[in-house]
Each structure stands twice: as C-alpha cells, then as structure tokens.
Amino acid sequence: MTAITMNVNGKQVSGDVEPRTLLVQFLREHLRLTGTHVGCDTSQCGCCVVHVDGRAIKSCTALAVACDGSTVVTIEGLAKDGVLHPMQEAFRDNHGLQCGFCTPGMIMNAVDVVHRKGHQLDEHIIREELEGNLCRCTGYHNIVKAVAAGAQAMANAKA
C-alpha cells in the first residue's frame, strides 16, 4: 500500500492505495465520488474525464499514485456554492444529454476545450475536440450546440 494525498474539489484528501489503483478507482471507490464514470477499458470513451492540475485527463489511464500531490477537479466540484457552472447549464438548456452516463466526462472535457481554444468555437472545432468522448444517445447534435453555448456563457460569466 502507498499513502497518497491530493486536493480534490477543494478538499485535502488522503488514502492508502495499492500501487495498481487507478485515479478513477480512487475517486469512485475510496472517495465515493461516483459522478466520474467508467465506460470502457481502453481509454476511448471519455466518461472518466477529470481535471488534474488544470488539464483534462482520462482518469482511467492515470495511476492514483502518479497523481499524489495533485489538484483534482471532478464533475462534483464544478458547481460553486450551489451555482451551476455555465457549461453544466448549457448541457441542460440544449438537451445535450439523455441517459447522462457520458455527461460528466463530456462536460469536464468541454470546459477544458474552452480553456485551450477560447470562447468562439465553431462546429468543426467542437466536433474534433470531442473525438475522445463517446456518446451513444444524442448523436452529438445537441452536445455540439451545448458546448458552443457553454463556451459563450463562460465568456459572459468572466465579463
């Protein structure tokens, strides 16, 4: 067992984990933060995307011990003081989700896309940037709309 500590959603947490424990297992099974999902075993589906030190990563492809000392934000940490993040709002307003299983990873990735690519996102860029997130329900049509609207709303929220 290895002792690790990290800041998750603004709280200092620690745990003793087997070295083979994945970050997503640490979040879901040790911290019971079950909003981050696991949809595959080959790092393809993106249901498990979280932010580690400000960058979106697939938490099924990182060992918890490798994230020792990191700052992690999961879907549970996105809303602040009960106020939804603009990207969360945008997914609801644009019907960007159906079963909801891919949604946490989609939203976490979308926020990261805005951080990297800015607030004016055209359909082509959004579709390319969502390449690592699978959705089986929506056909992506409304997710693309949601990400564009969320990116705009994030700009307005900053202003």
Add this chain to the structure above:
Amino acid sequence: MSSTGIGASVKRTEDHRFITGSGHYTDDINRAGQAYAYFIRSPHAHAEIVSIDTSIAQSMSGVLAIFTGEDLARDKIGGLICGWMIHSKDGSPMKAGAHPALAQGKVRYVGDHIAVVIADSYAQARDAAEKVNVTYKVLPAVVDPATAPQATGVPVHDVSKDNIVYQWHLGNQAETEAAFAKAAHVTHLDIVNNRLVPNAMEPRAAIGDYDFGTDSFTLYTTSQNPHVARLVLSAFIGIAPEHKLRVIAPDVGGGFGSKIFIYAEETICVWAARKVKRPVKWTAERSEAFLSDAHGRDHVTKASLALDAQGKILGLKVHTIANLGAYLSTFASAVPTYLYAPLLSGQYNIPAIYAEVDGVYTNTAPVDAYRGAGRPEATFVVERLVEVAARELGLDPAEFRRRNFITQFPHQTPVIMAYDGGDYAASLDKALQMADYANIAQRKAESARKGLLRGIGLSAYIEACGIAPSAAVGSLGAGVGLWESAEVRVNPVGTVEVLTGSHSHGQGHETTFAQLVSDRLGIPLETISIVHGDTDKVQMGMGTYGSRSGAVGMSALFKALDKIEAKAKKVASYVLEASEADIEFKNGTFGVKGTDKSIDFASVALQAYVAHKFSGQELEPGLKETAFYDPTNFTFPAGVHICEVEIDPATGVTRIDRWTAVDDFGAVINPMIVEGQVHGGIAQGIGQALFEAAHYDQAGQLMTASFMDYCMPRADDLPSYQIGLSNTPAPSNPLGIKGCGEAGAIASPPAVINAITDALGHENIAMPATPMAVWRAAQSASLKAAE
C-alpha cells in the same frame, strides 16, 4: 398550450443530477460488506469442459467462493429463457437448447460463462480467476450463419443437428409466385445486415443482496424492465418467489434493447448473495460487454421485387437467414420473425408478399433486439429494393416511391399489419423540399468539379410501435402481455406521485410523464414526481422498449388521470354542495357550472383525505387510482429521411453533407426530447451504415471486442441534422402518440447506402461502407467507366 404541458419543449427535470454527477447508476451503489464477482469466460467458441480445477484459487487471499454450473444445478437454479415461441412452417416448435447461467459441460461462444469467483475485492477476484485451471476439448466452431446448416462438425446444441432453430414463414407463397410470373421487371438484391454491438455507454452491472431476517432478495441491475426481470428470475429461474425478490433498476445509462434481457451475471449475483452471506457486486468491463451483451441484426437475405411495366409493385419475396448466436436470448426468436417480416410492406401497396426466415445457431454471442429490432432489417430490405428498382426502371426514386405509396386507410397488408393512418406523401414532399432535392444535379456538378462524388439517398420507413395488444402478441407466441400500468397518488397537499411500469434510461420520462400530469391537472411540474424502476414501489409493469412508453405507458397514465379527475369531481361536489354533473374541471380548478363557486385541485386533495364533507357516504376517502392500458393496435410511425453524401474517391472517405428527417410520430409531448431521440437514432443508423461491425474470425474469436477495434461513431464522424415533424395522430390510443425512439435507427441505414450507391453509380457496396470498402467500390466504378 401551457409552458409545461403537452407540446412544450420543457427542459428536463432529471438533468440536474446528471450534470452534477449526482445520478445513481448501479455501479455507483455500494452495499455494506459487499463482495465482488468476476466471471471466468470461455476463450474458445466451442469446447467441452474436461475439468475445472479451483484448488489454488480457493486458497487465495480474499476469495470467498468459486461456483460452477454444478453448484447452480445442485440448487435447482433454472436456465435462462427465451420468452417467445416460434413455430416452423411445418408446425414444429423452435428448437431451444438449454441455456444454463454457468456452463454445464460445454461452452458455446467466446465469453460464455464457466465459473464465478467471489472475493473481498474485485482485484482479488480477478487475480484468483487467473489461477482457475480449466481444461477444454476444443470443438470446431460454427461461425457463418449462411452455412451453419451445412456445417459438418458438432452442432451447437444437440436439439438441432443442423443448427436450425426454426424455419418460419409469413405471407402467401402461391399469390406471390403468381405476381412474379406476370412481372414485367424483377429487381434482385443480396443483402447482409451487419452484426452490431449495442454499446450503451453504461456497461451492465448488478448487485445481489439477501436479507436473512426476512428471507428476501434485492437485485440492483441495469435493466430496461425490472418487473420482467423479476418475473423471469422468479417464475423460470427459481431464485425466489416474486414477493421475496425486489428488483431495482436505478439510473440506467442507455439500453437500446441490450438491457431488456435477463442475463447470466445478474442471475448469479442475486443467487450467490445468499450463498456467501454478503451482497455481491459485478460491473462489466467493456470487453465483457462486447463478448456477452446480446448483439443485434446479423441477417443474410435474398430479396426480389416484382414490378409491372408502369413501375407498380406486384410482389415481394424475401428469404432471410438470421443468426441467433449460441443461445436463444430473452426475445431473440421474435426479432427476425414477428418484428421483421410484418414490416416488409413498408409504406407501399404490395399485393403479395412471401417471407421465409431460417433462424440458426452459431458459436457467437446471443443476438437479440437492438434499437429497432427487426424493423431496421425490414426497412433496409424494402428501401434498398425500391431504390434499386427505381434506378433500373429509369424512374426518379422519389417519384417511384410516391407511385406505390399506400394512400387509403385503414390498409391491411399481406403480412399481418393493419395500418390505421398516415400521410406518406406529405412527409415525402416536406422532406424533398427541406433537402432541396430539386437542385441535387447542380450540387453533384459542383462536387464533380472538385473531383468528389456526390450522392443522395432516400428512405421512406414505417415501423410498428406501441407494442403491443396483448391478445395479438399472445397469438403470435409471446409468453407475456404487453400492456402498461400507471398509478397516480395524490398527496393531501396536492402534490402528485406517478408510479409507472415504463422505465427511463435516457428517454426523459421524469419530464414528459410529468408534463401530461401538469397538463391534465393544471398543477406545476415541481409538484409532480415520476417513480419508476423499483418493483417494491411500482406493482407491475412491462418496461421500456419498442418505442412503447409514450403510446402505451402514457396511455395508462392518461386512463389513471381520468379516474383521478372523476373521483376528485365527486369530492368537489360534496365540498361545493353541488350536483356532480354540474362540476367542471378546468386549469386546475373545480367550479360549479353557472356560478362563481370554485375550489382548486390541492384543496380538493386535502378534502379527499380529511373526508369531513362526505363521511358516511358511499364515496371512499383518499385520492389514488391505478390503470392498466392494453393497446388496441400497434402504432405506425413513418417518415422520410434523406441523406446526401460527398465521397472522396482518392481516400474512400464518405462525408455526410446533409441529413433531412421528416417523421410522423403522431402527437408529441416534448418536441425537444423527440428531436433528441431522432438525432440519436440516426447516429446509430449511420454507425451501422458507415462504421460498425461485430466481426468473428473463423475460429469464433470476436475480432472487434473493444472501442479500439469496433468503430463507434464519434462527434467528428457525424453531421448536424435537419428535423421536421409531419404529424397525423395515432387513432388507436387516447393521446394519439405513435412513438419516436427507434425511428432514426430504422430509417437511416438505407438512406446512407442509397446515397453512396447513387454517388458511386453502382450497387455493389455492403455495410459498413468503410473508407476501404468505398475506395475499392469507387475504383471499380472508375475502371468500369474507363472500359
């Protein structure tokens, strides 16, 4: 129309928990003291199990138990069942091989369940499973459905020496042959409907729990129909009687059919919970989902269309070999028979149809319903045939379809279905206009100038939804009735709980069912909650599949609301001291005709429970009503989808440039949600047409068993869609709803292939039309042109 009632695009009430990560999917649930199951699966497609040595694994750290098929047999746990009896054309019943939850002596596909290891942690269970030594005598595998009946090795099941499950037929052979005898032209097509893996994003999962104090079981599971799961686990598999078994299907992350069925894993988890005296949890890894979720489609078909000299259809002949996999899954037998052939008339007036379907066993995963279930396969046959026929006759494909449309209703087809209404030409006209069909030649010329090939393809689909009238499906072999139930509980403060037997796994029932209640009772959405997915709360239901929740589930709710309104009127008549006949109910208020006396719904609810005004009268206190609704007919959603593609012949890449969908779903409760259903269905259909294929090699190894090998459509593979609605109400149910869940997946594959073949100038392309396949087809087309 109110802002929250029928027809309003209300934002979904369930979304808050999903966008904040507060949903409760099965794997998010943890029971105190739970242990974990890991299944040992067959690496061989077909083998006898010679021995299973668990001695090393048993002694490993954390291991609680290892069970095999012998343990199940000792506890008299029954096998998994297929609930729909199909008879062959000679009258003999289908040949159903035994389907034990853990193999007994033989494995029949890669991924078949051999044993389960239960341990304190999942990692321990998995580690121990590696130390279980199974020795096999490998048998030759039967993989190709087209040649399965001629296979000379060991049959998949002893009950069928030739691997044939049934040889079924529908329609009139003599009339159809006569139609072909007088035909001026016959169009032939050989079609392979490619095998697919449903791949809901949430993998299947289960937690079995046993309470020694009450001798009762609880199963949390990823199910589209928890009551059917309880019925099968109780009455057929013998886990426990229904009153001792609670099945909870919490938030479920997509189903698409694959979560209808009762599988080995949840059966084992709930059974094993009592054996190991701990809750037992299992969550599928995606590779396990690929291997052991029921797959979809997998037909090999020869089809012919007989035409007269004017381009009118005279008859249709279809022979299909349907791969049912290694075991008959829960509804497998019905999918390529009664969910397929009755739709072969499409939207067309076809005087004679004859369909033969041979269901066969192979050493592959079981095949069962996947979004559309039989109807996409039928639509692909019909819409490819009419497209090719039009091209062969030199007719415009839109005009050819119009010439053959059914225009008079009701219309009895030669294959069971009685279409009760629709306006097929209206959908076609609207779609042609939205797609700018008139100017396609110009757009093709523009593409050609860039060295690209442009094509346009139509698909005029029909499906049968709202499944289904119980007597009708009973006469066709179903083991269940397909009604739905709803219970409306009005609380004393006027808030409402609806308990429905429908199950939402992405469809948004918590919003749409509440919209119906809000509309009927004139109360705000926030005062209504929709309860589903728990057999201890909802007494009985048949679940969600076959686009049935609106047409059947909401009809049950409509009936229950009728009863609530009737009872509330009686209460109001006592409170307002008026005759019941003079009570009017409008916008949430009960009034007395011709007076200004009134009382709102919440006050009536309170009066119903305090019962001060009618104590001692015939009227009972309380306000709670239940209704069961059994449909009187199927519903028939129909529409036209138009796909326009641009192909780069140098790379074979097909880009979908435009997608137009005009669908007649009857009455629509929430257009935003309906359009979302269409988007998702189209995406799955495009996936089938361009990307997806479950491929087994000759030894029966699944070559496409991960998202790295099985090509799921991604955001940058797909276009945005133009959606139009063209609604004629369904005559058979009180709300006029037809259903929208599967239409996109049914309509889209032939639209894509018709567009690609239009671009290529020949018909020789199979699904999935991958870049390699399209490149080859484009090369052969250009070579041909050069000759």
